[in-house]
Amino acid sequence: MKFFIDTANLDQIREAQSMGILDGVTTNPSLMAKEGIKGHDAIIEHYKTICSIVDGDVSAEVFATDFDGMIKEGEELAALDSQIVVKLPCTKDGIKAVKYFSAKGIKTNCTLVFTVGQALLAAKAGATYVSPFVGRLDDIASDGIDLVAHIVEVFERYGYATQVLAASIRHTQHIIQCLDAGADVATCPLKAIEGLLNHPLTDKGLATFVADSQKMI
Numbered sequence: 260m261k262f263f264i265d266t267a268n269l270d271q272i273r274e275a276q277s278m279g280i281l282d283g284v285t286t287n288p289s290l291m292a293k294e295g296i297k298g299h300d301a302i303i304e305h306y307k308t309i310c311s312i313v314d315g316d317v318s319a320e321v322f323a324t325d326f327d328g329m330i331k332e333g334e335e336l337a338a339l340d341s342q343i344v345v346k347l348p349c350t351k352d353g354i355k356a357v358k359y360f361s362a363k364g365i366k367t368n369c370t371l372v373f374t375v376g377q378a379l380l381a382a383k384a385g386a387t388y389v390s391p392f393v394g395r396l397d398d399i400a401s402d403g404i405d406l407v408a409h410i411v412e413v414f415e416r417y418g419y420a421t422q423v424l425a426a427s428i429r430h431t432q433h434i435i436q437c438l439d440a441g442a443d444v445a446t447c448p449l450k451a452i453e454g455l456l457n458h459p460l461t462d463k464g465l466a467t468f469v470a471d472s473q474k475m476i
């Protein structure tokens with residue numbers, strides 16, 4: 260399973276990249292706004308900087324919600340770097356835009372997916388990635404991981420090449436559940452990734468090894 264970091268924060272992206280485990284980045288307008296980025300040029304520069312930090316795919320979401328607007332923005336974003344994946348909402352115009360870009364060989368991430376039917380349309384339109392939102396389904400007492408597993412099963416059964424990118428990951432246990440569900444990618448906050456390291460027996464064992472190594476110096 261690939262690991263993407265779900266943030267527009269450059270320090271966090273650098274930190275995850277320095278661990279050597281990062282396969283890519285996903286952003287969205289909320290994550291970009293959180294970094295205080297303002298204006299067209301600053302947005303473009305920010306995506307270029309992210310691409311210079313990481314080696315893998317970088318999802319950049321369009322702001323437009325109409326087909327023509329999505330195409331205009333998506334084409335500008337895709338031209339920035341071959342790492343850019345145009346992120347489009349799972350609406351009728353969004354699906355048309357996924358089809359448009361996939362026909363041109365431009366990578367897409369179809370976002371805001373909450374049902375297997377939405378995922379099916381994204382796959383049929385040729386999306387590179389489909390993003391089911393795990394945490395937001397959990398928030399409304401639905402089961403986000405069940406949706407990931409259902410999409411994985413359907414895509415395998417029918418041979419769709421679209422990768423299942425589990426998004427809205429909120430904590431470390433979600434990552435483990437994504438592994439079990441067969442997700443191709445989990446895009447996670449840095450804290451959830453770092454949480455995979457935590458075990459009291461690791462800390463305790465290391466403390467003993469450090470103490471014993473001191474006896475030999």
Ligand code: G3P
Pocket residue numbers: 265285287290392394395426427428429446
């Ligand atoms: O990738 C989508 C993600 O950023 C949404 O996460 O926590 O706002 O539901 P959240």
